[in-house]
Amino acid sequence: MKTLSGTLSIMQNLEMRYQANFSGVHEQDLITQDLLHKLELEQNNAVQLVQLAKQLKECRQTRRMMKDEIELMQPLMDFMQDGQNKRCVRQLQEALGKMRDVSKHHENRRYYPRVL
Structure with missing residues (x-):
């Protein structure tokens, strides 16, 4: 159960990290343009040019x-992202949820004597 949970967690983290990197690349592109415009349009001394570089x-x-x-x-x-694989991941998440429910049921299991 831990292995399945870890695998699904890795997949979720991968998606978040992928999106963060994708956004980060765009942000770095904007920063690059800002720095290039500073070089192009502003008067800079030697120290400022080195800092910009x-x-x-x-x-x-x-x-x-x-x-x-x-x-x-x-x-x-x-x-x-493939449709069939997405469905498989969703099914694994559902299976993990069911496994957790069964595990919780096992932890809280009680026996009530019928005769004694």
Whole structure:
């Protein structure tokens, strides 16, 4: 039961992380554009240019990390988004719920003597 619960939890966390990375890539794109516009349109001294370059480098590295993680997750996300597999995951969740109900029933089981 723990293994099934852990597997389903991993799948849920994967979906959340995938969406977070997808949003993060978009945010990093916007930050990149802001930094490029600063370079293009503002007057900057040498120190400011170095700071902007450093920020741009960090932004691009963060974006790359998120994109790489998205690429790694993509095959499993495709698997999970397939209609038949989605139904299977839902059935596993339902089975886990039933297993938990049975386990709770076993914990609270009482015997009431009929004769004694």
